[in-house]
Every structure is written in C-alpha cells, then in structure tokens.
Amino acid sequence: MPGKRCRIPGTMSPAPPSPLSPAARAAALRDAIRHHDERYYTLSAPEISDAEYDALMKELEAIERAHPELVTPDSPTQRVAGQPVEGFPTVTHVSPMLSLDNAYSEDDLRAFDDRVRRGLAAPAVAPDGGEDAAAGLVVPERVGYVAELKIDGLSIALTYEDGRLVRGATRGDGVQGEDVTANVRTIRAIPLALDGAPGGSLEIRGEVYLPRASFDRMNQEREEAGEPLFANPRNAAAGTMRNLDPAQVARRRLGAWIYQLATPMAEAPASHLETLALLERWGLPIEPHRRRCDGIDAVLDFCHEWADKRRSLDFDTDGVVIKVDERALRERLGATSRFPRWAMAFKFPPEQATTKLLRIEVNVGRTGAVTPYAVLEPVFLSGSTISMATLHNAEDLARKDIRPGDYVLVEKGGDVIPKIVMPILGRREPGVEPWTMPSACPACGAPLHRPPDEVVWRCVNTSCPAKLRRGLLHFASRTAMNIEGLGESLVEQLVATGLVRDFADLYGLTASQLEALERMGKKSAANLLAEIEKSRGNDLPRLLFGLGIRHVGERAAQLLARAFGSIDALMAATQEQLQVVPEIGPVVAEAVRSWFAEGSNLELIGRLRAAGVNLTSLAPVDEDAAVKPLSGRTFVITGTLATMTREEAAAAIERLGGRVSGSVSRKTSALVVGAEAGSKLEKAKQLGVETLDEEAFRRLVGL
Ligand SMILES: [Zn+2]
Known part of the structure; x- marks a missing residue:
C-alpha cells in the first residue's frame, strides 16, 4: 500500500472462554508454550507468530493471577525461555539477558507510556522547597525515549577483556547461552579489538543478522542442493550461528548491530543515546536510524514511518525497540522477573492480504520431489505484487483445508516467502472441491511415489526431464562444477532437443550442435565449450x-x-x-x-x-581423515596364532584402520580365534559376534 499510512490494529481480543477447568487449561497452555519455545529457540523453526505466542502467554498469566495456587515453579511465566542446544560449551551472562515485553498496537504503546510515567511519578514540591503532601504525586507529562529499529536476528553477548574480544555467546535461556566465539570472530562487523575502551571486562550486547542479499543467495544454493529452505533471515542467522564449522559461518557474511553495554561502568554515560555514541567511538557497529523521541507521540511517528520504510533496508526489522533514555530513570523503574519496565518492543503488524487461490500446480525438483504451489490472483503485499505462494506439501494443504477456488489469507513470512495462512471459509463458494495430488509426474508421466515415512511425493523416473533440467543447473552451478553460461534457457533446449540426456553428455557437445541452438552465436558456443572443458579438471x-x-x-x-x-x-x-x-x-x-x-x-x-572428467581428489589424502578398509571395526584377538604373534596381528588390523580391544562386547565386529581359545570365544558365541579363524583373518588383512 504505497503512500498509505501503516495501520496499527487494536489490542487483540481476549481468548473465548474455555470449556476446560482453569487448572487443565493452564496445564495445556504450559505444554503449548514449552513446545513453541523449543520450536523458536532450540530448533529455530517457529510454528506460530509472535502475536499468537504472546496471546498464549498472556492467557496463562491471567489464569495464574486469578488462581495463584495454580502457579508451578516450572511454569513458563516464571522464567525466560529457551534451552541451549548441545555442541557448544555453556557460558553464564554477567546479568540475565531479559527479553522485552511486546506491543502490537498504538493502545499497547500508550499503555506502556502510562505505566512508565506513573512509575516515575514524584512527590509534588511545595514553593517553600518542602514536599506538599496535599498535592500528591506529579506524573511527568512526557518521558524521553530512544526508538531503535528492532533487528530480526539472533541476540548475542560479546565479552571484551582489556579491549580484546575474548568471547561471543548466544542468548540461550537468558541466563546461560552457548559459547560461539569461533563463529562470532568470523563476523567482520564485530571488531576484535576496541578502540579506546577502558581496561577490564566489558559485556556488550547486540543482534547478529543475515543481510537479505546473503539470505537470498544462501536459499538459492540450498534449493540447488535439494536442502530445505530457511523460512526467513532470522532462522537462517540462528542456524548459521549454531553451525559447528566457522569456515561455513564466515561464508554466510553475517552482519551485526550493537545496542547495549551490559557491564555497569563507574563513568558510564547518563543516557542511552550517549552510551550508543560511546560504543560507536570504540568501533562497534550501531544501527544509524536510532532517534531520541520526546514523548510517546514522537515514538508513534517513528513506528509509522518505519512500518513503510523498512523494506528499503538490507536487513529485516520486525519492529521498533523503545527505551527510556535516561539511565537514572531506568534505575527507578527497574524490572519485573521477565522484562525491564523501561523498555518495550513494538512489533510491526504482520502483513497479510486476501486474494483468490486460482489453482494449485506442482513443481518437480532435482531430487524428483513434487511440491504443490499456489497460483494466486495477483495482490499487492509488503511492497511487491504476489502471484504465487508456497504450499509445503499435500498433507499440510489437507490439514488447513485449502482448496483451489478459495479466498485465502496470504502472509509474507519474515517478509520473504509468501505463504497461505488459511482459507476464508465464510467466502467459500459452492462446488469448491479439495485438491488431490496428481498420480503421475507432470513432466514425464511416470507414477509418483511417497515413501511411507515421508510427506513428500517423488517422481522416481531417473531420466525424468524435469529432474534432469534441475540436475544440470545444479551440476553447472558456481559451487559445483562452475560451468559459466549454462543457464536455464540453454539447459531447457539441450534437454528438449535430446542433445543432453545426462551430465556426461555435456562433455560430448560440439560447436556446431551448440551454434544450431536459439540465441547461441559462434562466440558464446566457443565460450561455453571452453567452460565445459575447464570443468573436466575440477577437484x-x-x-x-x-x-x-x-x-x-x-x-x-x-x-x-x-x-x-x-x-x-x-x-x-x-x-x-x-x-x-x-x-x-x-x-x-x-x-x-x-x-x-x-x-x-x-x-x-x-x-x-x-569423458575425461577428474574423479580423484587433487589434495593429498589426509592420513588422519582417511577411511581405510577396517575403519570403524573393532577386533578382539584370543588364543595362540600359529603364524604370527598377537602384536603382529594387532598391527595388521590397525594399519588397515581397525581397532583392537581386549574384551568382547556387542560392539565387537569380529573375534580372531587362535588355538586354545577360552572364555572370550564363549562370550562371542553368546553375543552372536562373528569369529574368524587364522586363515580367514589372514585373508581379511591381506597377509
Ligand atoms: Zn518425472
């Protein structure tokens, strides 16, 4: 809606009364919240919107307020959410990384401002300088806030010792996070040394994000590799920070914006805005669009302005963070067990639109996966015209009861891939029937199959032209064989004309064959042949x-x-x-x-x-990493061998990558049996472990 002001909806309506008892409803809510916490924090794959999550939390809080006897120590209301995943050491933050309370509407923001102003109410001062008890408390008319764009990324805490970066940690459960120092060091925006910071230990907090361009490129590569796509840059950033390989993290080109100095400093600036300026002077990246707002109206202006302008940024922002600027005022306001009282996160309304689902078509991927997608009546949403939406799989479609011909609510999940939220049942016309998956591949006509434990249908025809086209594009892609010039329209023609039936056919193409194709001159044919030739020697x-x-x-x-x-x-x-x-x-x-x-x-x-394509590793084989014939197998030797000592037998096993153990267990791959074998042979028989006589053993190790 260009030129139109953003609409801030009213507060969400309260949940309808539940038929369950308060105790049962509270238990159900706790289970649901824990489930969504895990989806969000641990798996980085939320299933519901933040607004829906907050509605669950608010309902639980309301029940617990009305029935304090129902509060359990492990209720999600009693702590900040999230569990560190395994794989990284755990670290404790200098002070808890509280999350912020969320506001979804203008009303919510005004209510926050009321609470802040009432919280700062001071006794009235009489003209003689004493307190005037009769005048009561004076509520300040306006409070100075700082509005900052809320970065839709992953929170991190950085520790600098004497100005040097020594640690980077994720937020985790707010108290303890994961040590991701090696990954943080790969983020160029984060300085490894601060310029002019005081000595000692400083904890600095901010948000790591994935720029949109990097996100698009990454998903494109994942699609080519047949890997699942990330729903939005935030999930991708969270997934990236949990990658155990810093080299991969470095390639993703994460960015970072810093917003807080967490360590109390004796000579800390008196306001948030000055603190940010100080952090910037130390060389830390501070998001430049922050603004001091005097009073809540100025804050609302900022929110309205950025609800539209945010799409011009190269990173995702899902709202505005509003903080009381003066440090002294913040200290007076304090915090609840879950949130600071002096800050609020305003979430931009999720952008949704209604349109007609014209039809459902299917797409055949490189691995043969056949996925449905929606063809929509074009509709303007989040700055662009949408005419298609993803539909995950046939089961998901059936579960949401989405039918061709329905009016549907579409949403841009994280502003990237439009998806269908739900059909509008009240507008369903007579004769609108459920959709069924075609039984044959639309590209080759071969029957589709679905393995019993999967939700994805596949075309299993190995020479399916749709698979071949996608496969060739992947084969030629930059990170694979890197054959420049082998693009979509060319692949289409090569497959359609039958010149290429598999990857190897590329190496038999001739200049005259290529020149006969559409839009292919002598020069581009020669360039392509040179690229193909070069790819023969790839590692x-x-x-x-x-x-x-x-x-x-x-x-x-x-x-x-x-x-x-x-x-x-x-x-x-x-x-x-x-x-x-x-x-x-x-x-x-x-x-x-x-x-x-x-x-x-x-x-x-x-x-x-x-065709002369290189099939061996150009780098020398890494002896430590090399897999040998007996790698992964464990042997036990018992009894007396006639032709070699036990030490010689053990050496032969180890040379081939196997391990030698002293006792037989279920994990033993084989027992080598010499003369006068005793209890080990009994045990091996009991456990069903394979036994090798000396002759069989000599054959195995090639002696
Ligand atoms: Zn097919």
Whole structure:
C-alpha cells in the first residue's frame, strides 16, 4: 500500500472462554508454550507468530493471577525461555539477558507510556522547597525515549577483556547461552579489538543478522542442493550461528548491530543515546536510524514511518525497540522477573492480504520431489505484487483445508516467502472441491511415489526431464562444477532437443550442435565449450556435490573427498565405513550408499570417466581423515596364532584402520580365534559376534 499510512490494529481480543477447568487449561497452555519455545529457540523453526505466542502467554498469566495456587515453579511465566542446544560449551551472562515485553498496537504503546510515567511519578514540591503532601504525586507529562529499529536476528553477548574480544555467546535461556566465539570472530562487523575502551571486562550486547542479499543467495544454493529452505533471515542467522564449522559461518557474511553495554561502568554515560555514541567511538557497529523521541507521540511517528520504510533496508526489522533514555530513570523503574519496565518492543503488524487461490500446480525438483504451489490472483503485499505462494506439501494443504477456488489469507513470512495462512471459509463458494495430488509426474508421466515415512511425493523416473533440467543447473552451478553460461534457457533446449540426456553428455557437445541452438552465436558456443572443458579438471568435491546425491551438500562432499580420495574408493565404501567420517551420519551414509547402488548412476560415473572428467581428489589424502578398509571395526584377538604373534596381528588390523580391544562386547565386529581359545570365544558365541579363524583373518588383512 504505497503512500498509505501503516495501520496499527487494536489490542487483540481476549481468548473465548474455555470449556476446560482453569487448572487443565493452564496445564495445556504450559505444554503449548514449552513446545513453541523449543520450536523458536532450540530448533529455530517457529510454528506460530509472535502475536499468537504472546496471546498464549498472556492467557496463562491471567489464569495464574486469578488462581495463584495454580502457579508451578516450572511454569513458563516464571522464567525466560529457551534451552541451549548441545555442541557448544555453556557460558553464564554477567546479568540475565531479559527479553522485552511486546506491543502490537498504538493502545499497547500508550499503555506502556502510562505505566512508565506513573512509575516515575514524584512527590509534588511545595514553593517553600518542602514536599506538599496535599498535592500528591506529579506524573511527568512526557518521558524521553530512544526508538531503535528492532533487528530480526539472533541476540548475542560479546565479552571484551582489556579491549580484546575474548568471547561471543548466544542468548540461550537468558541466563546461560552457548559459547560461539569461533563463529562470532568470523563476523567482520564485530571488531576484535576496541578502540579506546577502558581496561577490564566489558559485556556488550547486540543482534547478529543475515543481510537479505546473503539470505537470498544462501536459499538459492540450498534449493540447488535439494536442502530445505530457511523460512526467513532470522532462522537462517540462528542456524548459521549454531553451525559447528566457522569456515561455513564466515561464508554466510553475517552482519551485526550493537545496542547495549551490559557491564555497569563507574563513568558510564547518563543516557542511552550517549552510551550508543560511546560504543560507536570504540568501533562497534550501531544501527544509524536510532532517534531520541520526546514523548510517546514522537515514538508513534517513528513506528509509522518505519512500518513503510523498512523494506528499503538490507536487513529485516520486525519492529521498533523503545527505551527510556535516561539511565537514572531506568534505575527507578527497574524490572519485573521477565522484562525491564523501561523498555518495550513494538512489533510491526504482520502483513497479510486476501486474494483468490486460482489453482494449485506442482513443481518437480532435482531430487524428483513434487511440491504443490499456489497460483494466486495477483495482490499487492509488503511492497511487491504476489502471484504465487508456497504450499509445503499435500498433507499440510489437507490439514488447513485449502482448496483451489478459495479466498485465502496470504502472509509474507519474515517478509520473504509468501505463504497461505488459511482459507476464508465464510467466502467459500459452492462446488469448491479439495485438491488431490496428481498420480503421475507432470513432466514425464511416470507414477509418483511417497515413501511411507515421508510427506513428500517423488517422481522416481531417473531420466525424468524435469529432474534432469534441475540436475544440470545444479551440476553447472558456481559451487559445483562452475560451468559459466549454462543457464536455464540453454539447459531447457539441450534437454528438449535430446542433445543432453545426462551430465556426461555435456562433455560430448560440439560447436556446431551448440551454434544450431536459439540465441547461441559462434562466440558464446566457443565460450561455453571452453567452460565445459575447464570443468573436466575440477577437484573431486565439486563433482561429488554436483552429482546431486541426496543430503550431500558442499560440506559433506568435501568431507567424503578428503576421507576417500576418489570416486572409486567412495563407491566401494560400506555404510559402516561412510559413517566413520566425522560429521557423516547414518542418513547421509545411506544416501551415498544407495546412490552408488543404482545401476544408472554407476553407468553415469563410467561415462564421466570416459569423458575425461577428474574423479580423484587433487589434495593429498589426509592420513588422519582417511577411511581405510577396517575403519570403524573393532577386533578382539584370543588364543595362540600359529603364524604370527598377537602384536603382529594387532598391527595388521590397525594399519588397515581397525581397532583392537581386549574384551568382547556387542560392539565387537569380529573375534580372531587362535588355538586354545577360552572364555572370550564363549562370550562371542553368546553375543552372536562373528569369529574368524587364522586363515580367514589372514585373508581379511591381506597377509
Ligand atoms: Zn518425472
């Protein structure tokens, strides 16, 4: 709605009376809130909006106020939410990182201002300088606030010792967070040393965010790799900060804005605005659009202004943070157990629009995943015209009862991917029928299948042209084989004309074949051939990633290449050996194993080999990371061997990557049995552990 002022809705209406008893309703609310806390803080995948979450919390608070006997010590109202995830050490913040109370409307903000002013009411002063008891308390007319854009990212706490960055931690549950120092150090906006800061320890707080451009690029790469997309930049930033590999974090180019000095300082500035200026002088990044507002009306102006202007920024903001500026006034106001009383977060209204769902179509991805999407009557929303929306899967559609022909409420989730919130049932016309998934692939006509434990339907035809097109684009992409010039329209033509039926066909293309295609001159044909030629010599990880094996992203491709050194070694690997590679779990291992078990894939590798494509790692194999024939297997040796000592046998096992243990357990891969074996043989038989006689053992280790 360009030019139109943003609408701030009234306070949310109270929840309708519940048929449950207060105790049962409170218990149900606690369960729901804990569930959503986990979705939000631990999994970074919220299912409900912040407004809906706050409505649950407010209802629980109301029940507990009316029935104090129902308050439990572990009720979500009694603490700040969130649990650190495993994988990073835990650290304790100098003072709790409280979250802020939320306001959704002009009324909420005015109510906040009333509470602040009443909280600051001072006894009236009589003309003689004494207190005039008769005059009562004087409520200040206006309070000075600072309004700042609320960054939709991940809160962090930075610790500087004598001006040097020594630690970065996530907010976690507000009291304890996760130590993500290595990741924080990769964020260029955050200085590793402060300029002119006092000695000693300082904790500084801010928000890490993912710029929109980085977010779009990242999701594009994930889509190409067949990985699930992040719903919005905030989830992506949170996921990135929890990545255990700082090199990957660095590539994402996170930004940061600092908003608080948490350590009390003797000579701290008297106001928030001056504190921010001081932090800026030390070299910390401070968001430049902050503004001092005298009185709540000026704050509301700021909120209105940015509700529209925010889309011009290169980062997401979901609201405005309003803080009392003077430090002395803040100290008088104090905090409740959950929120400071001197601050409030105003959330911009979620932008929704109503339009007609014209029809539902399906898209075939590189992995054959067939996903429905909505074709909408074009509608203007959040600064752009929307004509399509994502629909996650057929089950989700059925659950929300969304039907083609319905009027639907659409929302931009985190302002990025429009989604359908719900159908407007009151406007459903007669004859509007539920949608059903087509039974055949729209691109090739092959029947669609859905594995029993999955929600996604797939086209399993290995030569499906839709899969091939998407696969070729991925194969040629910058982070895979990096074949510049092999774009969408060209791929379309190569597949349609039958010139390319698999990746290996690219290497057989000739100049005259290319020149015969639309919009392809001599020069661009020659350039493309040179690019294809160059890609023959690419290092193994690029090829492995480009093959598009499910669950094998760039990182897994690198790890596998480093561990196995060649496609041939990888092809021969067992599931067990694949799982020996650090960070490669059973899902990836199974995906790799089953990819190489497919005859048509082995044929493709053969054809790539014949085309002269490099199939080995250019980097020398890392001895520590290398997977050997017995990697991941544990052996026990018992009895007397005739042709070698036990030490020689153990050395042979270890040379091939296996481990030797002294006792038999369920985890033992095999027991090597010599003459006069005793109790270990009994135990192995009991546990069903494989036994090898000396002859079989010698064959296994190649002696
Ligand atoms: Zn198909």
